[in-house]
Amino acid sequence: MTSLKPVSHNAQRLALRGDLLDFRAAPAWGQLDPGSALRFQPDHWLLIENGRILGTQAEAPDASWQQIDHSGRLILPGFIDTHVHCPQLDVIASYGAELLDWLNTYTFPAECRYADPAVARLGAERFLDALLAHGTTAAVVFATVHKVSADALFEAAQSRGMRLITGKVMMDRNAPAALLDADLAQSERDCVDLISRWHGRGRLSYAVTPRFAPTSTPAQLAMAGALCRADLSLYMQTHVAENRAEVAWVSELFPDARSYLDVYAREGLLHPRAVLAHGVWLDDADRAVLADSGAQIAFSPSSNLFLGSGLFDWVAAKEAGVAVSVASDVGGGTSLSMQRNLLDGYKVQALAGQRLSAWSGLYAATRGAAEALGLADELGHFGAGTLADVCVWDWAIGPVAKARDEVARGLHERVFAWMGLSDDRNLHSAYVAGVQKFSRSNSR
Incomplete structure (x- = not known):
């Protein structure tokens, strides 16, 4: 992926392009169809101004924005x-x-x-x-x-x-x-x-x-x-x-x-x-x-x-x-790694005869946790006004995960495979209140 404009870590207006996924509300537990609870915006821009999320849009913002193109990557709340x-x-x-x-x-x-x-x-x-x-x-x-x-x-x-x-x-x-x-x-x-x-x-x-x-x-x-x-x-x-x-x-x-x-x-x-x-x-x-x-x-x-x-x-x-x-x-x-813990959570529930969906798991680790802590106005989703605690992930790392990703049928299957096969190696970058605090290129 290439940056469309040199990026300052202190940029006041930052736009990240990728596959945006977050939750508006709690999905029904274990159900594969999340309905309106899920918000998936493939190949969209996440707009961050002064450390807070301004909104999302399909078209590229104007030249006043620092733009980073993560096309083909998954962008989640931290x-x-x-x-x-x-x-x-x-x-x-x-x-x-x-x-x-x-x-x-x-x-x-x-x-x-x-x-x-x-x-x-x-x-x-x-x-x-x-x-x-x-x-x-x-x-x-x-x-x-x-x-x-x-x-x-x-x-x-x-x-x-x-x-x-x-x-x-x-x-x-x-x-x-x-x-x-x-x-x-x-x-x-x-x-x-x-x-x-x-x-x-x-x-x-x-x-x-x-x-x-x-x-x-x-x-x-x-x-x-x-x-x-x-x-x-x-x-x-x-x-x-x-x-x-x-x-x-x-x-x-x-x-x-x-x-x-x-x-x-x-x-x-x-x-x-x-x-x-x-x-x-x-x-x-x-x-x-x-x-x-x-x-x-x-x-x-x-x-x-x-x-x-x-x-x-x-x-x-x-x-x-x-x-x-x-x-x-x-x-x-x-x-x-929250993905590894969610995969273990799936195994625990499977032993009890239940099936944890990717939606229920990811919700509990993002917006659900924020709501339980009384912090949903601050973090856990991409709602306007929240602080931009945001992570950019590769959908797949390595030949096995890439092959699995290529044949995934439907969004839940793809996200569940990501949840089951990914870990910290998939993390490309992490932002806290709009400031980059982790970059794979700087971690080696």
Whole structure:
């Protein structure tokens, strides 16, 4: 492909030509005909002015626009990863453990290193650059218990202009001493200070982050709930019902709770800005509580398969009215590529007798995630006025994928084959608020 005019990364008016695909609304789950929910505009121009999407059109814009011709490439909104751990890049693809053993053997030792400001800074930069290189332009992220690790993530995201939701992890029991909050008051002070400095600054938001129920005392969970009630604009992120042994442990630690989810519900941690990872072992009563609260489940299929945690029932969640987004959960998950995670999501649903369409998967990783996070006015689609978080992809890389692409029958078959065969190698370029932050030509 050739550029029609030299491109400045600081261009005020930028036009990208390619096959534009995004969603106006949620497609029916599993249906191959998306109806009007899908907006596919082959060989169109996406117009970006001052970092925001102005609109789309079939004809080339006038000479006042910086024009880049990506004819024959797929252009999507940037992916949104709703659950991922920055420090766990160091332990991705670690062998032979289920969740609780995996935490003790691999994760906790890796997170201890993030007490060092230099480690935290370099780790945050490497992590965010890796997200961008996989086509993920926004994320809900776990730091570590160390305040400096959250600072490092916020600073690195701000310098890249990214939408980032994160917070220092809260733990005061059942973890190594180096990963425990000194005391309840200090944990609260650290959170309040981070909130005051970062929450609502640019595209940054704070998430109250109790790691999971077993590593927080009831008093710490109550404090986390109080923070949420004090400022309804705060997010909350944690884990729930990922693994059967974990669920049994929670029932021992919180014998008065009806369920694992109830531990959080009783402390006011379930609300429209709550993101709960996994939710594999929930029952109908739990799903009703989630639906009433407006909280979402971050489905993490690669992680659930790799750690042998179980098979998430997406259909049951949807039928109960629970919002579901898609997440990599690296390093329990084995790839930051959203396509690889969506393919694993298809496999999980297939084992349950369901079929995840490309439309339902891609919606959940773009506009669906933005809506669940209350950010649909900002990102996740090509609606006028949204910030131009945009990724340009090759439809196929390599002879096998190219042969498959050539014989695809219909749009869904083509997009599903792309979802199943593509990964970060297909990413040509990534833009954040209209500024190019990744280019394949500069990544080698």
